[in-house]
Amino acid sequence: MTPTTHQAMARFRASLLRRASAVAWVVLIIIAAQAVRQQVFAQPDFWIPMAGLAAMLVVSTATRWDRPMATRYAPWIAVAWLTGLILGITAFALIDPLEATATPILYGIAAVSGLLLTWWAHAFMTVLIGMAISFIAFEAGADAIADLVAPVLTVAVVSAATALVGLEFEREAVRSASRENQIDQQRLDFERLYEVSATLARAESLAEIVPHLVGTICKYLDAQVGVVLLYNPERHRLEVMSPIWVNGYPLETDPIVLDVASPAIVAQVYRSGRPFFIRDIDQDTDAHVLLKELGLRQALVAPLKVENLRVGAIIVGDPYVGSFNEDQLDQLGSLAAPAGLVLSQIGRYEAQAEMTRRLEEVAQMKTDFVSTVSHELRTPLTSIIGSLDTVNRPELAPSQAAAQQLLSTARRQAGRLQRLIDDLLVVSRIDRGAIPVHLEPVPLKLAFEEVNRVVSIEPTFTIEPPDLTVEADRDHLTRILINLVENAAKYAVGSTVELYAWERPNKAVIAVVDHGPGIPDGERERVFERFTQIDQSDTRSKGGTGLGLSIVKSLAEVMYGAVRVEATEGGGATFVVELPLAPALQKAQSG
Ligand code: ADP
Numbered sequence: 001m002t003p004t005t006h007q008a009m010a011r012f013r014a015s016l017l018r019r020a021s022a023v024a025w026v027v028l029i030i031i032a033a034q035a036v037r038q039q040v041f042a043q044p045d046f047w048i049p050m051a052g053l054a055a056m057l058v059v060s061t062a063t064r065w066d067r068p069m070a071t072r073y074a075p076w077i078a079v080a081w082l083t084g085l086i087l088g089i090t091a092f093a094l095i096d097p098l099e100a101t102a103t104p105i106l107y108g109i110a111a112v113s114g115l116l117l118t119w120w121a122h123a124f125m126t127v128l129i130g131m132a133i134s135f136i137a138f139e140a141g142a143d144a145i146a147d148l149v150a151p152v153l154t155v156a157v158v159s160a161a162t163a164l165v166g167l168e169f170e171r172e173a174v175r176s177a178s179r180e181n182q183i184d185q186q187r188l189d190f191e192r193l194y195e196v197s198a199t200l201a202r203a204e205s206l207a208e209i210v211p212h213l214v215g216t217i218c219k220y221l222d223a224q225v226g227v228v229l230l231y232n233p234e235r236h237r238l239e240v241m242s243p244i245w246v247n248g249y250p251l252e253t254d255p256i257v258l259d260v261a262s263p264a265i266v267a268q269v270y271r272s273g274r275p276f277f278i279r280d281i282d283q284d285t286d287a288h289v290l291l292k293e294l295g296l297r298q299a300l301v302a303p304l305k306v307e308n309l310r311v312g313a314i315i316v317g318d319p320y321v322g323s324f325n326e327d328q329l330d331q332l333g334s335l336a337a338p339a340g341l342v343l344s345q346i347g348r349y350e351a352q353a354e355m356t357r358r359l360e361e362v363a364q365m366k367t368d369f370v371s372t373v374s375h376e377l378r379t380p381l382t383s384i385i386g387s388l389d390t391v392n393r394p395e396l397a398p399s400q401a402a403a404q405q406l407l408s409t410a411r412r413q414a415g416r417l418q419r420l421i422d423d424l425l426v427v428s429r430i431d432r433g434a435i436p437v438h439l440e441p442v443p444l445k446l447a448f449e450e451v452n453r454v455v456s457i458e459p460t461f462t463i464e465p466p467d468l469t470v471e472a473d474r475d476h477l478t479r480i481l482i483n484l485v486e487n488a489a490k491y492a493v494g495s496t497v498e499l500y501a502w503e504r505p506n507k508a509v510i511a512v513v514d515h516g517p518g519i520p521d522g523e524r525e526r527v528f529e530r531f532t533q534i535d536q537s538d539t540r541s542k543g544g545t546g547l548g549l550s551i552v553k554s555l556a557e558v559m560y561g562a563v564r565v566e567a568t569e570g571g572g573a574t575f576v577v578e579l580p581l582a583p584a585l586q587k588a589q590s591g
Helices: 003-037 044-062 066-070 074-093 096-116 119-139 144-202 206-221 265-272 326-391 401-432 444-454 474-491 536-542 548-558 583-590
Strands: 225-232 237-240 244-246 249-251 257-259 276-278 298-306 309-318 440-443 460-464 469-472 497-504 507-514 562-567 573-580
Touching: 003 044, 003 066, 003 074, 003 096, 003 144, 044 074, 066 074, 074 096, 074 119, 096 119, 096 144, 119 144, 144 206, 144 326, 206 225, 206 244, 206 309, 206 326, 225 265, 225 326, 237 265, 257 265, 265 276, 265 298, 265 309, 276 326, 298 326, 309 326, 326 401, 401 548, 440 444, 440 474, 444 460, 444 474, 444 497, 469 474, 469 573, 474 497, 474 507, 474 548, 474 573, 548 562, 548 573
Parallel strands: 460 497
Antiparallel strands: 225 237, 225 244, 225 309, 237 257, 244 249, 276 298, 298 309, 440 469, 497 507, 507 573, 562 573
């Protein structure tokens, strides 16, 4: 009998005893009343059993029957209680005037005994009651057999009937207890499943979740050792996740691996996708490899899987034989289901995170490389340019036209290389987040004048209002404008280039306008990407690097601004730069 069924029977018997005590009090009162009426209450024959029974009922009423009825002495206690009652009632029945009242009560006791006792104790009680009734009849001078058969038969019939009713009661109690048991078990399973899922949901990495997971599962299945193995698809093997769970604590282990194709039970469980219970781990079988190494004598192994995708396996076990059962294997199977799902997700997430980390590392190496190479190239290049400029001076310049031609080509290409190196250095600084930014109020008029001094063409400029001032880094702003104006000069040959600036709420809008070929619709976003050149041949001939606009964009962004390109009306490109207004102006606007 399961513990709950046992408890249910104990509760039923205890409540029956309580009620029987109450009824016995009523019986006692009836007999006492009868004794008073018949004037027999003063005889010792009456008051000795009366005092004895009353004392017994006082004790019985004061007793909390649940506890004694749950012990293995319960039948003996009930037998003693009923025997006391039978002896008392028999004693009353032997007093002549009380016989007619007391004897039928013995039949009642036979009925209670059927409900209260196990069959052997009930049979004993029935015999005892039969004997008591026979004895009473003899004492009353009955005619041997004839007067005895009827009462003894009646007792037998009452006993048999109540025994059947008792049996039915017991069956019902067992049935409802087992239902209760089942519901309790299901509730427990759900609670455990919930807790395992909750543990899993909190996890961010495999290293963090695995010990929690096996710990929780070991606690529920009352196992000492818990191990998770994950499948490594690259090596086609199962790998034990460290730490493993031993006696309530996580324990770091050296790498342990198991070939997926091996005959080991754990590998079989992984392959078949079905849980397995190993009752007695055999030290001599290859199939029990790994389990032996973990020092286990019994183990439950379940696959970790999501639908058909197998993620790994989980082992829980004990270093001794005999405490697990099939139910626990089912439980492990149901707990392993959400675990498989989450472990696979986390595994995928970690693989992605690792990939991102490697990519970031590679990107960083590339930035560092570009930065180092650019720095190293700059010094010799400066010296080459210096030498070429010196040789190009009239007093040193070669007289042959061909030599002059070669020298000026060399100077042009060296200049181009210098621009590329400068751009690369800026780009690598931007990538490292190492670009210095000193924001200050910069009047656009000053910035435009500076651009005019540097660039090879003479753009017109219009600023409205003329004192329009932005919050920017002066060097970065000039670099942006020079870059845009020189691009206009390069790609819109022969066109005028106009600079405009006007005020908008909280920001200034600057436009660099040309009337050249413009930029096709689909390319307007792309031109701001690195190394993007729309027409390769054109750009090559114009000495571009494809980095200029990406630098313009990054610099605008570090100053909390933005840049975009539009088409100029009637053809051409208009680059629009937006920057925050200087704080004083913003205040004036909002005031
Ligand atoms: P580059 O160093 O090649 O000039 P940029 O990043 O400055 O690199 O420009 C990217 C591409 O955008 C150029 O190769 C060119 O094709 C196009 N482009 C830039 N400015 C203009 C313009 N004003 N008109 C037409 N095309 C332009």
